[in-house]
Amino acid sequence: MNTKYIDLISQTYDFPQEEFTLENNKLNFHDIDLMELVEEYGAPLKFTYLPQISKNINRAKTWFSDAIKKHDxxxxxxxxxxxxxxxxxxxxxxxxxxxxxxxxxxxxxxxxxxxxxxxxxxxxxxxxxxxxxxxxxxxxxxxxxxxxxxxxxxxxxxxxxxxxxxxxxxxxxxxxxxxxxxxxxxxxxxxxxxxxxxxxxxxxxxxxxxxxxxxxxxxxxxxxxxxxxxxxxxxxxxxxxxxxxxxxxxxxxxxxxxxxxxxxxxxxxxxxxxxxxxxxxxxxxxxxxxxxxxxxxxxxxxxxxxGSFTVGESGGAIYEILYQKQQNDREKWNMINSSFITTLPDTWAINKRFIMLALNRWNESYERVLLGGLTCDSDDYYNSEQNMNAIYLPKYNKDKPLYIGFFNTGAYQETIGGYGGLQHCLIPTPKHILIDKDENGNLVKTVFNEQQKSEDLLKILGYAN
Missing domain, CATH: 3.20.20.10 (Alanine racemase)
Structure with a gap:
C-alpha cells in the first residue's frame, strides 16, 4: 500500500520537475539542498534565488523574438x-x-x-x-x-x-x-x-x-x-x-x-x-x-x-512545524514557527496559493492537516493547497522535526508585509538569504538581512533610542 508522502506527490503530480528534485529523502529547489540551508541558517527563513530572475526575463525575450521573426x-x-x-x-x-x-x-x-x-x-x-x-x-x-x-x-x-x-x-x-x-x-x-x-x-x-x-x-x-x-x-x-x-x-x-x-x-x-x-x-x-x-x-x-513573472519564481519561505494541535475529531493543526499574515500576506489578503512541499521525511507516512501561524489572529492560517483541496504532510512526530517550504513567493510579499517594520503581534521578519551562482556554476549564499530583534521593534515603537 502506497502511504508514504513521496507516493502521494508522485501519484498526484508529474514529479520530479525542472526545479524540484528529491535527493536522499530531502527536497532540492534549483539544485539548492534546502535542508542544508536550514541546517546552516535555521528557520524561519526567506531566500531569493537570483539566477531565476534572469532566466525568466530571457524566456520572455525569446518568446517575443520568435513571434516577431515568425510574423515578420x-x-x-x-x-x-x-x-x-x-x-x-x-x-x-x-x-x-x-x-x-x-x-x-x-x-x-x-x-x-x-x-x-x-x-x-x-x-x-x-x-x-x-x-x-x-x-x-x-x-x-x-x-x-x-x-x-x-x-x-x-x-x-x-x-x-x-x-x-x-x-x-x-x-x-x-x-x-x-x-x-x-x-x-x-x-x-x-x-x-x-x-x-x-x-x-x-x-x-x-x-x-x-x-x-x-x-x-x-x-x-x-x-x-x-x-x-x-x-x-x-x-x-x-x-x-x-x-x-x-x-x-x-x-x-x-x-x-x-x-x-x-x-x-x-x-x-x-x-x-x-x-x-x-x-x-x-x-x-x-x-x-x-x-x-x-x-x-x-x-x-x-x-x-x-513584475511577478520576473521575480516571483525566485523566492521561497521555509518554516519549521513546532507543534500539532488536535482540535476535534477531524482537524489537526500544524503550527509553524512564524506567521502567514506577516511573511506571506497574500495568502491572508487575497487567498493566494503558492507551491507548498515538505523539505524532509518524504519516505514516511502522511496525514491531512491545517497550517496555523503564530499570531493570535483567527485568519493566520493556510488551509488548502491549490490542486488537492487539502494539505497533506508527513505525520507529525515531536522527535523528528518537520520543515516545509513555500515556493515562488518572490513578488510583493515583502513590501505588502512591511519588510523591516512592525509586524502583527510583533512576529519578527525572518532571516533573508540571497543565493547566486559563480562563474563555475557553484552556489554562493549570503545573508541579506538577519531576523529582526526585539530592539529593532522597540525602537520603532518608541521604547528605545
Missing part, C-alpha cells in the same frame, strides 16, 4: 521590469544584467532609478515608464529625471491634469503615453478601471490637450487589465478594443509608435501548472499585426511590464 513583425520588443513587485537592490541588479527597462509607480521609485543610474546600471537610453496617479512629489521627481537627461522617461498620463502639472516643471519637450481605462470582467464590483482614461475619451483628449501642444510628444498607448494576460474571450476582446484606439490615434498622431500591453503573465502556483506562454505571445503579436494591416498603419513597438 516590423516593430521591436522592449522588456520592462515592474519595480513594485520587488524594489530590492539585489533584484534590480540581477534584472538589469539583461538589457531591460524599468516601469515605476510612485515618487520614491524615481529615487531608486537615479541611484541605479549613478552606479551605471541604467543609462539615458533606458526607458523609464512612469505609471500611476501622480501626486506632487512624483511629478517633481519625474521632471527632475527628465531635466537631467533621461530622454526615454515616458510618464503615462493617468488623468486630465497631469500634462499641465508635468509641463510646469519639465524644461524642454518631453514624451508621454496615455493609459487606457480598461473595462473589467463582469465579476468585478465596478465596470471600469480607476486607472487611466476611458476608451471613448482618448481621441478627444488627444485633440484637446496634445495635438497642438508643442511641448509634448505622444509616443505610447498603455493597456493593462487586472486579470493579466490570459487566453480568454475577455482578454482578446479588450486587446482588440485597445488596438482600435491605437490605430485611430496613429492615423492622427504620427509620433505614436509604441504599444504597452502591461504585465500579468502568471507564475507557477502548483505542480500541475501548465501555461502556454509561447502561444499567447505569438497570438498577441499576430493580432497586433493583423489589426494594423487592416487599418493601414505601421505596427507599434511592443512594451511589456512583467
Amino acid at each position: 513583425y516590423k516593430g521591436t520588443y522592449n522588456y520592462c521590469y515592474c519595480t513594485k513587485s520587488s524594489h530590492f537592490k539585489h533584484v534590480l541588479n540581477e534584472a538589469l544584467k539583461n538589457d531591460i527597462h524599468i516601469e515605476t509607480s510612485s515618487a520614491f521609485d524615481i529615487d531608486i532609478v537615479e541611484n541605479l543610474k549613478k552606479e551605471g546600471k541604467i543609462t539615458n537610453e533606458t526607458y523609464v515608464i512612469s505609471n500611476g496617479f501622480k501626486r506632487a512629489q512624483y511629478v517633481t521627481n519625474i521632471a527632475r529625471l527628465i531635466n537631467n537627461g533621461q530622454k526615454n522617461c515616458i510618464p503615462i498620463i493617468d488623468n486630465y491634469e497631469e500634462i499641465d502639472l508635468l509641463s510646469e516643471q519639465i524644461d524642454d519637450t518631453f514624451k508621454i503615453g496615455i493609459r487606457i481605462a480598461s473595462e473589467e470582467e463582469p465579476k468585478f464590483e465596478f465596470y471600469t478601471s480607476r486607472l487611466g482614461i476611458g476608451y471613448k475619451n482618448i481621441v478627444p483628449f488627444f485633440n484637446k490637450q496634445i495635438k497642438d501642444n508643442p511641448k509634448v510628444e505622444l509616443k505610447m498607448l498603455h493597456f493593462f487589465i487586472n486579470t493579466g494576460i490570459r487566453d480568454t474571450a475577455y482578454y482578446w476582446n479588450e486587446l482588440l478594443k485597445c488596438l482600435k484606439v491605437y490605430t485611430s490615434l496613429k492615423k492622427i498622431c504620427p509620433s505614436l509608435d509604441s504599444l504597452n500591453i502591461g504585465g500579468g503573465f502568471p507564475i507557477k502556483n502548483s505542480l500541475l501548472f501548465d501555461f502556454e506562454y509561447d502561444y499567447l505571445v505569438d497570438e498577441i503579436v499576430n493580432q497586433i499585426k493583423i489589426t494594423c494591416e487592416n487599418e493601414e498603419v505601421d505596427v507599434p513597438n511592443i512594451f511589456t511590464e512583467f
Whole structure:
C-alpha cells in the first residue's frame, strides 16, 4: 500500500520537475539542498534565488523574438521590469544584467532609478515608464529625471491634469503615453478601471490637450487589465478594443509608435501548472499585426511590464512545524514557527496559493492537516493547497522535526508585509538569504538581512533610542 508522502506527490503530480528534485529523502529547489540551508541558517527563513530572475526575463525575450521573426513583425520588443513587485537592490541588479527597462509607480521609485543610474546600471537610453496617479512629489521627481537627461522617461498620463502639472516643471519637450481605462470582467464590483482614461475619451483628449501642444510628444498607448494576460474571450476582446484606439490615434498622431500591453503573465502556483506562454505571445503579436494591416498603419513597438513573472519564481519561505494541535475529531493543526499574515500576506489578503512541499521525511507516512501561524489572529492560517483541496504532510512526530517550504513567493510579499517594520503581534521578519551562482556554476549564499530583534521593534515603537 502506497502511504508514504513521496507516493502521494508522485501519484498526484508529474514529479520530479525542472526545479524540484528529491535527493536522499530531502527536497532540492534549483539544485539548492534546502535542508542544508536550514541546517546552516535555521528557520524561519526567506531566500531569493537570483539566477531565476534572469532566466525568466530571457524566456520572455525569446518568446517575443520568435513571434516577431515568425510574423515578420516590423516593430521591436522592449522588456520592462515592474519595480513594485520587488524594489530590492539585489533584484534590480540581477534584472538589469539583461538589457531591460524599468516601469515605476510612485515618487520614491524615481529615487531608486537615479541611484541605479549613478552606479551605471541604467543609462539615458533606458526607458523609464512612469505609471500611476501622480501626486506632487512624483511629478517633481519625474521632471527632475527628465531635466537631467533621461530622454526615454515616458510618464503615462493617468488623468486630465497631469500634462499641465508635468509641463510646469519639465524644461524642454518631453514624451508621454496615455493609459487606457480598461473595462473589467463582469465579476468585478465596478465596470471600469480607476486607472487611466476611458476608451471613448482618448481621441478627444488627444485633440484637446496634445495635438497642438508643442511641448509634448505622444509616443505610447498603455493597456493593462487586472486579470493579466490570459487566453480568454475577455482578454482578446479588450486587446482588440485597445488596438482600435491605437490605430485611430496613429492615423492622427504620427509620433505614436509604441504599444504597452502591461504585465500579468502568471507564475507557477502548483505542480500541475501548465501555461502556454509561447502561444499567447505569438497570438498577441499576430493580432497586433493583423489589426494594423487592416487599418493601414505601421505596427507599434511592443512594451511589456512583467513584475511577478520576473521575480516571483525566485523566492521561497521555509518554516519549521513546532507543534500539532488536535482540535476535534477531524482537524489537526500544524503550527509553524512564524506567521502567514506577516511573511506571506497574500495568502491572508487575497487567498493566494503558492507551491507548498515538505523539505524532509518524504519516505514516511502522511496525514491531512491545517497550517496555523503564530499570531493570535483567527485568519493566520493556510488551509488548502491549490490542486488537492487539502494539505497533506508527513505525520507529525515531536522527535523528528518537520520543515516545509513555500515556493515562488518572490513578488510583493515583502513590501505588502512591511519588510523591516512592525509586524502583527510583533512576529519578527525572518532571516533573508540571497543565493547566486559563480562563474563555475557553484552556489554562493549570503545573508541579506538577519531576523529582526526585539530592539529593532522597540525602537520603532518608541521604547528605545
